[in-house]
Amino acid sequence: MGYRILETDDIPGYLRERGHWDDVSDIRVREVSDGNMNRVFLASSADGTRSLAVKQALPWVRVAGPSWPMSPDRADAEARAYDQVAKVAPDKIPAIHGYDPENHALVMEDMSDLEVLRTRLNEGEPYGPHTSARIGEFVAQFSFATSDFGMPSAERKALIAASVSPELCKITEDVVLSEPYSEHEHNHWHEGLADLAASFRADTRLRTEVADLRHTFMTSAQALLHGDLHTGSVMVGEREGAHVVRVFDPEFSFVGPVGYDLGLYWANTLVSEERARALGTLSDHGDQLRLSWEAFETEFRRLWPTRVDTFFDDAYLDRFLRRVWTESLGYAGTEIIRRIIGFAHLTDLTTLPDPVPASRRALAIGRELIVRRDELDTSNAVRAVVQPT
Ligand code: SR1
Ligand code: MG
Known part of the structure; x- marks a missing residue:
């Protein structure tokens, strides 16, 4: 399907496609992007007992917009770093539930x-x-x-x-x-x-x-x-x-x-x-x-x-x-x-x-x-x- 930029409404379907969440009707999503570079969404169940974060690298610097293009491959570097840290200091990073290199998106602990x-x-x-x-x-x-x-x-x-x-x-x-x-x-x-x-x-x-x-x-x-x-x-x-x-x-x-x-x-x-x-x-x-x-x-x-x-x-x-x-x-x-x-x-x-x-x-x-x-x-x-x- 190729790289697509995820919007808030896409997140429930995305989480189901990626095998993280079956019941899409149960998912509430809000965007909480804050840093200079990427988008972050929080997905939680209606009763608040379950939640996940989705972080996606955009093809530009988020705070600058498309005028400052930037390869979303940076998410690969992030996933690689988490892989290495998980071997020696797993208590000091969020739990990573999956990395999707096609969409440059990480699904991780909320x-x-x-x-x-x-x-x-x-x-x-x-x-x-x-x-x-x-x-x-x-x-x-x-x-x-x-x-x-x-x-x-x-x-x-x-x-x-x-x-x-x-x-x-x-x-x-x-x-x-x-x-x-x-x-x-x-x-x-x-x-x-x-x-x-x-x-x-x-x-x-x-x-x-x-x-x-x-x-x-x-x-x-x-x-x-x-x-x-x-x-x-x-x-x-x-x-x-x-x-x-x-x-x-x-x-x-x-x-x-x-x-x-x-x-x-x-x-x-x-x-x-x-x-x-x-x-x-x-x-x-x-x-x-x-x-x-x-x-x-x-x-x-x-x-x-x-x-x-x-x-x-x-x-x-x-x-x-x-x-x-x-x-x-x-x-x-x-x-x-x-x-x-x-x-x-x-x-x-x-x-x-x-x-x-x-x-x-x-x-x-x-x-x-x-x-x-x-x-x-x-x-x-x-x-x-x-x-x-
Ligand atoms: C264009 S990026 C500017 C800064 O944002 C990031 O958080 C890094 O600190 C980078 O230097
Ligand atoms: Mg940062």
């Missing part, structure tokens, strides 16, 4: 009982004691398993070949790792930030450091990554008395530097901290970089004795983790900057009564993380950059 982490933080809630630890473990488990430490060489070469995602990587190379430092029609900013945007474009030291991070993004094939691990890609909540953390939306998944995933998460925690500081709701925000790193490092070291290639010795592990730390700081800086003067901004800042002071502070922090990443060797050193004097 997580509407949980809340997007960014939404919760924007409402003034704290992270709580477990969220960032689970994220650190997620990055460690996923990256270790898909690195040369956790996967036999030939299997990994096949994974690298299958996971090449040129179109989505190009988006990141452009909107995250170059456009914010050049004149580009995608860029926009609050008028109170125009001087900083101009100074970043003229900052040759900063541009060279970003070029280095960009080239590492393009060439370092350490592990399969989520690729867009911001606080809008994390759901949190309680189920049966337990704190639940689910990472979703890995459509930007590719084989790259592990620090890219940690760095994106760190950037978003640091921006959430600036929002909380501006609103006087600061709580545990300042602990999150440290907590996620400690959980990442602990889990990576716990997995290390299981490595398949033992030529990589313990001394190399220390060196590898140091490199991940340093690159994470650099990518955190690029994510902060692009979210303020690039294409896709963060509601953490845009919904502040006056976004300018917090955005200026965040931009300054982002620059520091990039240009001083080699010398910022502990979470306390990073704190000294972030903490107002």
